[in-house]
Amino acid sequence: MKAVDAGLVANGVTDNTMRLNDILRMLPAQGHKTLVFPRGHFAFTGVIDMVSDLTMPGTSGGVKHGTVFQMPRHRHGGLVIWYPIGGARGYDGMHDVTWRHIAFFGEHSADLMPMQTIYQPLIHARNIVFDHCVFDMVQRSFGHALDVDGSTGVTVTHSTVIGSTDRGQTFKEVFQMDVAALGASGYYDRNTVFDSLPTTHMTIEHCRFLPLRDSHGRLLLPSAAPFGTHMAYAKTTDDSSYIRYGVFKDNYVEDPVSYEGAGTENSAVIHFDAADDITITGNTFVWTGETRQPSWAVAFYARSHRMVKPRGWHGVTITNNVFRGFAPRVGVFDLYREPDSVSDPGGATVGRITVRGNRFEGTPLRLALRWLGGYSSRFLVTYGRDVRGSDNVVDGVIHLDGTSADIHTG
Numbered sequence: 001m002k003a004v005d006a007g008l009v010a011n012g013v014t015d016n017t018m019r020l021n022d023i024l025r026m027l028p029a030q031g032h033k034t035l036v037f038p039r040g041h042f043a044f045t046g047v048i049d050m051v052s053d054l055t056m057p058g059t060s061g062g063v064k065h066g067t068v069f070q071m072p073r074h075r076h077g078g079l080v081i082w083y084p085i086g087g088a089r090g091y092d093g094m095h096d097v098t099w100r101h102i103a104f105f106g107e108h109s110a111d112l113m114p115m116q117t118i119y120q121p122l123i124h125a126r127n128i129v130f131d132h133c134v135f136d137m138v139q140r141s142f143g144h145a146l147d148v149d150g151s152t153g154v155t156v157t158h159s160t161v162i163g164s165t166d167r168g169q170t171f172k173e174v175f176q177m178d179v180a181a182l183g184a185s186g187y188y189d190r191n192t193v194f195d196s197l198p199t200t201h202m203t204i205e206h207c208r209f210l211p212l213r214d215s216h217g218r219l220l221l222p223s224a225a226p227f228g229t230h231m232a233y234a235k236t237t238d239d240s241s242y243i244r245y246g247v248f249k250d251n252y253v254e255d256p257v258s259y260e261g262a263g264t265e266n267s268a269v270i271h272f273d274a275a276d277d278i279t280i281t282g283n284t285f286v287w288t289g290e291t292r293q294p295s296w297a298v299a300f301y302a303r304s305h306r307m308v309k310p311r312g313w314h315g316v317t318i319t320n321n322v323f324r325g326f327a328p329r330v331g332v333f334d335l336y337r338e339p340d341s342v343s344d345p346g347g348a349t350v351g352r353i354t355v356r357g358n359r360f361e362g363t364p365l366r367l368a369l370r371w372l373g374g375y376s377s378r379f380l381v382t383y384g385r386d387v388r389g390s391d392n393v394v395d396g397v398i399h400l401d402g403t404s405a406d407i408h409t410g
Contacts, residue, residue: 001027010040014074017044024051035101039065043072047080047187052094057100060132062160065405070105078117078140080187085124087191091152093124100380103134104145111214112221114141114165118390121187123180124197125151133159137212139174139224141185150180150197156204163212164224164257172257174224176350177202177275184231191329195231198243205249209256211291219290222257227273243275244315250282258294268299268334274298277315287325295330297323314351318389324361331378332371355380355389368394375400 006023008016027033032053039059040207071079072150083094083380106116118138122128139145145161148154161174178184180197204227212221227248249272256269267287272278280298287293298318318333333355360368369393371379379400380389392400 001033001035002068003035003042006035008037008042010038011279012041012043013087014043015045015072016042017046017048019046019127020322024049024054027051027054028292032096039067041068041070041073041105041169043070044079045071045075047082050081050083050094050097053096055098055100056102057098058103059133060101063103063105063133064076066134067101068103068105069118070107071118075109075116077097077098080237081118081120082187082189083120083122083125083128084189085195089193090128091124091150093126093151094122094128095126097125097127098129098131098383099133100129100131103136104138105134105136106138108137108163109223110210110377112234114139117141117143118145118184119143119147119237120145121147121149121185122154123149123152123185123188123192125154125312126154128155130156130159132157135159135174135357138164139163140186141163142386144173144176145176145224147185147186148176148199148202149178150195150199151202152200152201152257153365154199156207158206160208160210161208161224161226163221164392172225172259173228173229173230173271175202175204176229177243177272178229178231179243182243196241198241199246201245202244203247203249204251205247206326207251207254209251211255218287219255222255222291223271225257225271226251227251229273229275230270230271232275243272244277246275246278248278248280252284252286255284255288255291256285256294258292267294267329268296270295270297271299271301273301279317279319280321281317281319284322285324287327289325290351293327293329296328296334297326297332299334301334314353316352318358319354321355322359322361326360326363327367328399331381333379335382335383349402353382353387355387356391358389358392360392363394368398371400372398372402383392 007019034055035059085093104118117140135145177199182194208222209226211219211223258267390401
């Protein structure tokens with residue numbers, strides 16, 4: 001089905017929400033459906049109610065020349081793209097939805113405040129894909145663009161994120177990997193089930209995270225913090241209670257936002273609270289000198305004594321990344337645990353930790369030497385276990401691990 005033939009208008013002003021929701025309701029319940037959008041600006045307000053087994057392809061070209069989803073021009077507020085749960089539990093809610101070549105766009109004010117946000121909460125969903133999409137100034141203040149709560153098989157690939165809210169908030173990941181808990185979601189309906197189900201198998205790959213710049217290339221806002229979560233809602237210390245199998249691969253991140261928040265770990269470019277089996281590999285992180293440096297590159301932590309926490313972490317893989325112009329205020333990789341934050345203190349603190357082949361280009365010599373001399377307090381901090389990486393090098397000459405041998409794991 002073609003969106004324009006079905007009555008949608010691509011002028012950036014007409015509110016298409018009611019018509020789109022009518023179209024989605026009328027689609028056959030069985031079998032996969034495709035709703036094709038041509039080039040143009042399609043405006044919506046309020047809530048779009050999605051359906052399963054649906055592909056929404058647009059026309060490539062980004063905000064200027066492609067298919068754009070936005071609020072009506074100069075209208076202030078927020079749009080929610082909702083994936084109804086219908087009382088589902090487990091990963092049995094909305095499923096098999098693909099967005100392709102769609103640019104989600106929001107206007108901002110003269111003082112760079114987001115005026116139009118587009119928020120997509122995924123709860124109990126599975127197999128949701130964003131392919132060659134754009135997220136341009138749509139992130140909520142104190143929130144996210146994609147809020148993935150208790151879902152599985154969510155993939156963002158070959159997509160671009162531009163700008164950030166940068167308003168001093170702790171909760172700043174543009175793509176959040178979270179659990180199905182009441183405090184975790186910014187939108188829900190009366191049929192939503194909150195059972196602390198963790199998100200698994202979420203992949204961000206081949207994406208770009210770029211700062212907002214003016215027509216002369218001057219930085220206006222840093223890029224968004226790309227991926228992670230900042231709170232744990234697990235009921236038990238069992239592995240099945242925790243976020244796991246997250247992949248951040250082959251992405252480019254330039255001048256990401258930095259904020260201390262509830263602690264320096266929240267200032268890490270990528271940070272997770274109580275998550276296992278997270279892979280961060282093949283990415284390029286760049287600082288041009290136009291933004292504040294973070295405290296850490298990557299942080300895993302368990303802080304709050306009010307919530308059930310795991311005994312430690314396992315399956316953390318940080319390999320073959322490039323950090324260019326990186327000069328963190330504290331250190332590089334941090335696995336942090338407050339003494340009273342773990343409900344079941346038995347067992348190992350960390351296990352299966354692989355930190356290998358990371359390259360640091362243009363890091364100040366004094367910092368590199370500090371990492372080398374204080375390896376377990378500045379470079380790879382694990383608080384209680386001696387874990388060493390391998391083949392991590394600054395400017396091709398300073399071998400931080402002191403050896404190129406195989407990895408030692410905790």
